[in-house]
Amino acid sequence: MTATAPAPAAVAAPQARLAVVKGHGTRNDFVLLDDRDGALDVTPALVRLLCDRRGGVGGDGLIRVVRAGHVPQAPAGAQWFMDYRNADGSLAQMCGNGVRVFARYLEHLGLWSPADGDLPVGTRAGLRTVRAVPAAPEVGDVAWFAVDMGPATVVGGPDALADGGDATVEVDGLAVTRPGLSVDVGNPHTVVVLAQDDDLDRADLSHAPRVLPVPADGTNVELVVPAGESRRADGTLVGRLRMRVHERGVGETQSCGTGACAAAVAVRAWAGPDAPAVWLVDVPGGTVEVTARPDGHVVLAGPAVLVADVDVALDALPA
Numbered sequence: 225m226t227a228t229a230p231a232p233a234a235v236a237a238p239q240a241r242l243a244v245v246k247g248h249g250t251r252n253d254f255v256l257l258d259d260r261d262g263a264l265d266v267t268p269a270l271v272r273l274l275c276d277r278r279g280g281v282g283g284d285g286l287i288r289v290v291r292a293g294h295v296p297q298a299p300a301g302a303q304w305f306m307d308y309r310n311a312d313g314s315l316a317q318m319c320g321n322g323v324r325v326f327a328r329y330l331e332h333l334g335l336w337s338p339a340d341g342d343l344p345v346g347t348r349a350g351l352r353t354v355r356a357v358p359a360a361p362e363v364g365d366v367a368w369f370a371v372d373m374g375p376a377t378v379v380g381g382p383d384a385l386a387d388g389g390d391a392t393v394e395v396d397g398l399a400v401t402r403p404g405l406s407v408d409v410g411n412p413h414t415v416v417v418l419a420q421d422d423d424l425d426r427a428d429l430s431h432a433p434r435v436l437p438v439p440a441d442g443t444n445v446e447l448v449v450p451a452g453e454s455r456r457a458d459g460t461l462v463g464r465l466r467m468r469v470h471e472r473g474v475g476e477t478q479s480c481g482t483g484a485c486a487a488a489v490a491v492r493a494w495a496g497p498d499a500p501a502v503w504l505v506d507v508p509g510g511t512v513e514v515t516a517r518p519d520g521h522v523v524l525a526g527p528a529v530l531v532a533d534v535d536v537a538l539d540a541l542p543a
């Protein structure tokens with residue numbers, strides 16, 4: 225009689241895992257992915273699943289860190305490329321809150337340190353440079369990052385300003401259609417200035433505002449209320465805005481960095497040459513600072529926070 229070998233103990237099939245980090249800038253939140261060697265196939269479906277707030281990790285967008293050498297469209301001068309995707313899986317050219325969180329993530333990965341000096345980041349909108357700075361004095365003694373966002377331009381030029389805007393925008397919850405101003409910050413924005421806080425609070429951004437003429441590539445819509453000016457101890461005149469935003473490819477978010485730049489540039493263009501160059505923009509998720517430099521570039525400053533390391537069980541995501 226031959227001995228029967230004992231049955232092997234059941235071994236669970238190894239699960240496919242993906243290590244990601246969750247981070248945010250003024251509660252505009254992102255799933256961060258380290259793909260430094262460009263080995264991952266990040267499909268729109270995977271982005272949607274990871275950004276899903278119930279079935280996935282949850283985020284307004286996904287940011288993939290990849291060496292610029294692995295990205296044919298990366299601009300010259302960058303070692304790292306920020307591959308930004310909206311929560312619906314679509315590509316966007318630029319994310320102002322995201323690029324600060326990108327820098328914080330590189331620091332966390334040991335791939336860059338503020339002590340190394342400025343960080344040039346490749347994006348689909350071109351090169352953006354990030355550096356560590358102290359927060360605006362109105363906010364307190366915390367560490368921020370500042371980003372040279374390049375030029376932010378009123379698309380229709382002076383004609384659009386003279387006409388009160390180059391678009392009309394219909395927002396649920398607001399009785400009348402409003403004029404909007406198109407501003408290019410590398411990605412498209414339409415800024416609507418409202419007269420009072422009440423209007424801003426009443427706007428229903430659970431649906432996308434309807435913009436005419438319909439922008440060919442969609443747009444991010446910012447609703448803005450001017451909230452006065454003040455002087456800092458060093459004499460700097462600072463304007464203040466309240467802002468809510470409906471983002472292309474996402475929905476209403478708690479903050480939008482490129483949107484804050486667009487809002488400050490639009491209000492400044494309407495206000496004329498004596499308007500402040502520095503603006504604090506209060507969004508539902510916090511405060512960012514936008515500075516219009518004499519050379520036409522805008523600088524966006526604000527916080528960048530990492531909140532969790534997540535080991536995602538890819539098999540658990542719905543097919």
Ligand SMILES: N[C@@H](CCC[C@H](N)C(=O)O)C(=O)O
Binds near residue numbers: 252285320412444479
């Ligand atoms: N939240 C971002 C902008 C992200 C891209 C935007 N939704 C688009 O499609 O252009 C920011 O902080 O700038």
